[in-house]
Amino acid sequence: xxxxxxxxxxxxxxxxxxxxxxxxxxxxxxxxxxxxxxxxxxxxxxxxxxxxxxxxxxxxxxxxxxxxxxxxxxxxxxxxxxxxxxxxxxxxxxxxxxxxxxxxxxxxxxxxxxxxxxxxxxxxxxxxxxxxxxxxxxxxxxxxxxxxxxxxxxxxxxxxxxxxxxxxxxxxxxxxxxxxxxxxxxxxxxxxxxxxxxxxxxxxxxxxxxxxxxxxxxx
Amino acid sequence: xxxxxxxxxxxxxxxxxxxxxxxxxxxxxxxxxxxxxxxxxxxxxxxxxxxxxxxxxxxxxxxxxxxxxxxxxxxxxxxxxxxxxxxxxxxxxxxxxxxxxxxxxxxxxxxxxxxxxxxxxxxxxxxxxxxxxxxxxxxxxxxxxxxxxxxxxxxxxxxxxxxxxxxxxxxxxxxxxxxxxxxxxxxxxxxxxxxxxxxxxxxxxxxxxxxxxxxxxxx
DNA sequence: CAGTGTGAAGTTGTTCACAGCA
DNA sequence: TGCTGTGAACAACTTCACACTG
Numbered sequence: 001x002x003x004x005x006x007x008x009x010x011x012x013x014x015x016x017x018x019x020x021x022x023x024x025x026x027x028x029x030x031x032x033x034x035x036x037x038x039x040x041x042x043x044x045x046x047x048x049x050x051x052x053x054x055x056x057x058x059x060x061x062x063x064x065x066x067x068x069x070x071x072x073x074x075x076x077x078x079x080x081x082x083x084x085x086x087x088x089x090x091x092x093x094x095x096x097x098x099x100x101x102x103x104x105x106x107x108x109x110x111x112x113x114x115x116x117x118x119x120x121x122x123x124x125x126x127x128x129x130x131x132x133x134x135x136x137x138x139x140x141x142x143x144x145x146x147x148x149x150x151x152x153x154x155x156x157x158x159x160x161x162x163x164x165x166x167x168x169x170x171x172x173x174x175x176x177x178x179x180x181x182x183x184x185x186x187x188x189x190x191x192x193x194x195x196x197x198x199x200x201x202x203x204x205x206x207x208x209x210x211x212x213x214x215x216x217x218x219x
Numbered sequence: 220x221x222x223x224x225x226x227x228x229x230x231x232x233x234x235x236x237x238x239x240x241x242x243x244x245x246x247x248x249x250x251x252x253x254x255x256x257x258x259x260x261x262x263x264x265x266x267x268x269x270x271x272x273x274x275x276x277x278x279x280x281x282x283x284x285x286x287x288x289x290x291x292x293x294x295x296x297x298x299x300x301x302x303x304x305x306x307x308x309x310x311x312x313x314x315x316x317x318x319x320x321x322x323x324x325x326x327x328x329x330x331x332x333x334x335x336x337x338x339x340x341x342x343x344x345x346x347x348x349x350x351x352x353x354x355x356x357x358x359x360x361x362x363x364x365x366x367x368x369x370x371x372x373x374x375x376x377x378x379x380x381x382x383x384x385x386x387x388x389x390x391x392x393x394x395x396x397x398x399x400x401x402x403x404x405x406x407x408x409x410x411x412x413x414x415x416x417x418x419x420x421x422x423x424x425x426x427x428x429x430x431x432x433x434x435x436x437x438x
Numbered sequence: 439c440a441g442t443g444t445g446a447a448g449t450t451g452t453t454c455a456c457a458g459c460a
Numbered sequence: 461t462g463c464t465g466t467g468a469a470c471a472a473c474t475t476c477a478c479a480c481t482g
Contacts, residue, residue: 012451015451047404051465179422185240202416206372208235277444
């Protein structure tokens, strides 16, 4: 299967979610000087079935060598091109509170082709300041700057009560993809990409497992 | 199907992940004074198939009324008991950096039965201080305090290079469940619950959708 | 009827089994 | 023998179809 076909029909989401893991793992192995890496080896470290690894990597277009594995350097480059990690997108973040600030400083975004170039808020105390080199503007400046810098991707880290309104504004200003960190279920038109990252979903999963475990142990 | 059976055989993970959404939605509707709520109505707001909603809610043990829906108050209580939201677990957080600090202040944890009661770090400047009322201790205090307070759940927000070591220590100190916010693939014994919350997996999904969209538009 | 509740069908993702290869 | 690569079996989750109910 050729890599370009996937661009059209879309890659399975679980595969996409695993790509950063592969990338991180392969990158480290490259730094350690490894030349070849096999799917079973990757699978063992990442706790994945080796067939899964093989199928995932096939999407990037690399070919492995029987008995030897994948050439580390080729594989790393394949993942990066396939995922677009080396093509940097500029991103705006709205809501320079605690979480927003932490996100701006989050390490490794650039490694994945993303650069937060400006933050926005409506708190006069914050406007004009910088968060780790990233300037904070009043939300009013969003539209013009987005146009100027051709920004299509926005992150929302506002208080929940502002989330929907901010999303509506962003969309009216030409944003195509929104990454929402608030617990709000933001409603967007069908053509807009929205990704909700809810801490609570993950919390629910782990709490459920923990309670399940504890209830079994108490039998 | 009875609620208790699920405790034993485990609930589908997607269902668990949706529970906080239902909870949040139903809670708001209760505040707004709604008495009954139907699965189709919930589905429309949360962009879920109505059968999905029905099946998910069935796990909590509630019964709905044909033509009317679910009694809001009963439903809310059912979700909370089912998920254990009203039984508070004390949690420790290791790594009082930017992200850790943001997490400590994250609103709504208590609503989901979780309370971060202490943070730990190895930076002398931070020790003795408080983050929104939560005391910061030296990591050396972890073991004794965990025993004292019967803490079984730990959050890791350290720099990546310390993540594995912190996890190993936590486990040796009796922690049963770890919520890992670092990009590291932490290795744990099989009986330990680990939940990796990687910002990068979500980032990869949205970037992939965005690139896909843009590549189609440029045809 | 407009909803619940559920078995059956459909879809998606994972794992198995094995052919081919060096 | 230990790997890649892939079609087929399997498992998990979602959606459909419909009987049932007030």
